[in-house]
Amino acid sequence: MSLGTALLMQCSKPSGWLGRVNLWSMNRRHSKVTAWGLKHVSIQNRDTILDVGCGGGRTVARLAAMAPEGKTYGIDYSEESVAASRRANRKWIAAGRVEVLLGSVSHLPFPDRMFDLVTAVETHYYWPDLNADMQEILHLLKPGGKLIIIAEAYKGGKYDRLLQRLEKLPGIMNYAHMSVSEHRELFSKAGYSDVQLFEEYDKGWICAVGGKRG
Numbered sequence: 001m002s003l004g005t006a007l008l009m010q011c012s013k014p015s016g017w018l019g020r021v022n023l024w025s026m027n028r029r030h031s032k033v034t035a036w037g038l039k040h041v042s043i044q045n046r047d048t049i050l051d052v053g054c055g056g057g058r059t060v061a062r063l064a065a066m067a068p069e070g071k072t073y074g075i076d077y078s079e080e081s082v083a084a085s086r087r088a089n090r091k092w093i094a095a096g097r098v099e100v101l102l103g104s105v106s107h108l109p110f111p112d113r114m115f116d117l118v119t120a121v122e123t124h125y126y127w128p129d130l131n132a133d134m135q136e137i138l139h140l141l142k143p144g145g146k147l148i149i150i151a152e153a154y155k156g157g158k159y160d161r162l163l164q165r166l167e168k169l170p171g172i173m174n175y176a177h178m179s180v181s182e183h184r185e186l187f188s189k190a191g192y193s194d195v196q197l198f199e200e201y202d203k204g205w206i207c208a209v210g211g212k213r214g
């Protein structure tokens, strides 16, 4: 198996030294699409924010900087991701501005109506029960709060052919392969309002935003 293949197999739940390499690499690779995606939501100084599937923690750090008087949480079901996120955010954690927890999107350990914003970057397509997991997040949003999903892997996107080839390799891409309109449907079915989809086809980027009714 090539190193590239082995790294791809690590994307859904990084572990061990290869997981650490992948998390470091994803922190770099996902930075631009994340910056682009986050332009589609407004983040206030005092916001309470959750990044689901936080991986190596770069998005958590970015969000903490964007909400300097608020608090940012990261959660991931991979111990390697949690450790990497904690390392990347150790100064914010020491200052009480960031917390990183181990846990699954399906059982989020937070009270209802806690968050102004929930972000999910390059992770939702691995979730075990997308509709239920989206509803789980909806409970945690304050009225008027938003969920934003940002991704490079989607049906009809620039990298579609590559993804279809990867899907055929055993164990690599067990993920929800959804088009732009299927993303819209996913948000609406789960009960989100004001659903908006943004696509940057030339870059292969998609971003979906939905809100909780106020």
Ligand SMILES: C[S@@+](CC[C@H](N)C(=O)[O-])C[C@H]1O[C@@H](n2cnc3c(N)ncnc32)[C@H](O)[C@@H]1O
Binding pocket: 011, 012, 013, 014, 026, 027, 030, 052, 053, 054, 055, 056, 057, 059, 075, 076, 077, 078, 081, 103, 104, 105, 106, 120, 121, 122, 123, 126, 127, 128
């Ligand atoms: C492709 S990585 C992306 C990491 C990071 N968001 C980024 O943009 O670099 C996917 C991450 O989602 C996490 N993940 C996948 N399924 C999850 C689930 N059901 N609950 C929590 N985290 C999950 C994985 O452990 C991994 O860290």
